[in-house]
Amino acid sequence: MQIVVLAGGLSPERDVSLRSGRRVSEALRNSDMMAEVTESDVDATLIRRLRQQAPNCVVPMLHGAAGEDGALRDVLQALRIPFVGSSASSARLAYDKPVAKTLLQQAGVSSPRSISLPHSTFRELGATEVLDAVVNEIGLPLVVKPTRGGSALGASLVREAHEFPSAMVGAFAYSDVAMMEAWVDGVEVAVCVYESHGEPRVLPAVEIVPPGDLYDYSARYTAGTTEFFIPARLPGPVLDACAAVALQAHAVLALRDWSRCDLIVDAEGVPWFLEANAAPGMTETSLFPQALAAAGLTLGDVTATLVRTAIGRSGL
Ligand SMILES: Nc1ncnc2c1ncn2[C@@H]1O[C@H](COP(=O)(O)OP(=O)(O)OP(=O)(O)O)[C@@H](O)[C@H]1O
Ligand SMILES: [Mg+2]
Structure with a gap:
């Protein structure tokens, strides 16, 4: 049995991916799966290497474009x-x-009001006019982020109009299209889903308390900066509502095997959908492994089960 864990790649989240890949490989090696597990980066030799090695299964641990936009999965x-x-x-x-x-x-499902615009629109219509129109429509504060990206890279909070232009520049550094989304003041929660025998199971909600306004890159990957509470300190019915949204996201987007849904719960207890991740982070500080541990599960056992499922899947 040969398993290849793909990690690295050329995205801005390369480092995160390498850490996720290492963690998953180690977990698989420590699981009951009698397999040879190798880690592999993504480069011009990958297809040749995969053809030669013909692994029984690949575990893509790539974050950002190529890993999450489907391209590598198509290959x-x-x-x-x-x-x-x-x-x-x-x-x-x-x-x-x-x-x-x-x-x-x-x-x-509730999801904050948003407008997504490509860089070219600002050039064609004039940045000031476009930003004015957006503030009119969405109001302040708002969050600016790349429409396609991760790890909160290029994401920032705009409290006052004068902060808007630099926030846009930050988002366009990572993506051609930027999303401007109404800020939801509330409790940030991540709900992870994994499949067992084809049935999606929801893991306990992880409450995230970052040191600043956003759960940003340094809050994510500098151990000890962010506080986590599992299960989230929310009333039972609100936790149920969060779990329902995560399962709905998994189903509506037809996600498979594992996923993570990012939510903000407002003062009324309404979970607002921010996004769903097909390749949840698996680093030492990531949410998915923490949620698994809280449920008494190990990353190795869950990944090994998913590897067996993937191998057994007909027609891929
Ligand atoms: N509308 C919003 N209201 C409040 N906070 C927000 C909002 N949008 C984003 N955030 C904050 O910014 C962070 C990053 O946003 P988001 O999860 O949408 O992007 P991401 O970069 O794709 O992250 P990931 O690595 O989780 O895929 C969130 O974790 C949250 O802290
Ligand atoms: Mg997110």
């Missing part, structure tokens, strides 16, 4: 190599924040 599907996680088309839907939000809103 794995074309090579007929089983892999853990969502199909290329579902990963693509989830990776595009405005698309995922619209699908969830159509399914009756």
Whole structure:
């Protein structure tokens, strides 16, 4: 049995991916799976190496574009190599924040009002006029973020209009399209889903208390900066509502094997959908492994089960 864990790649989240990949590989080696587990980066030799090695299964631990936008999964599907996680088309839907939000809103889930605009619109229509129109429509404060990205890179909070232009520049550094989304003041919660025998199971909600306004890159990956509470300190019915939204996101976006849903719960207890992740982070400080541990599960056992499921999946 040979398993290849793909990690690295050229995205701005390369470092995070390498850490996720290392963690998953170690967990698999310590599981009951009698397999040879190797870690592999993504480069021009990858397809040749995969063809030669013909692994029984690949575990993509790539974050950001290529890993999460479906491209690499399309390649794995074309090579007929089983892999853990969502199909290329579902990963693509989830990776595009405005698309995922619209699908969830159509399914009756609350998601903050937003406008997504490409860089070219600002050039063509004039930045000042466009920003004025956005503030009129969405109000302040608002969050600016790349429509396709992760780890909160390029995301910032705009409390006052004068902060808006630099926030846009920050988002456009990571993506051609920026999303401006109404800020939801509330409790940040991440709800992870994993599948067991094809049945999605929801893990205890993780409450995130970052040191600043946003759960940003340094709050995510500097151990000890962010406080976590599992389960989240919310009333039972609100926790149930969060779990329901995570399961709905998993179903509506047709996500597979594992996913993580990011939510903000407002003062009335309403969970607002921010986004769903087809390749949840698995680093030492990441949310998915913490939620698994709180449920008494190990990353190794859960990943091993998903590897077996992926191998058994017919037609990939
Ligand atoms: N509308 C909002 N209201 C309040 N906080 C928000 C909002 N949008 C984003 N945030 C904050 O910014 C962070 C990053 O936003 P988001 O999860 O949408 O992007 P991301 O970069 O794709 O992150 P990930 O790595 O989780 O995929 C969130 O974890 C949250 O702290
Ligand atoms: Mg997020």
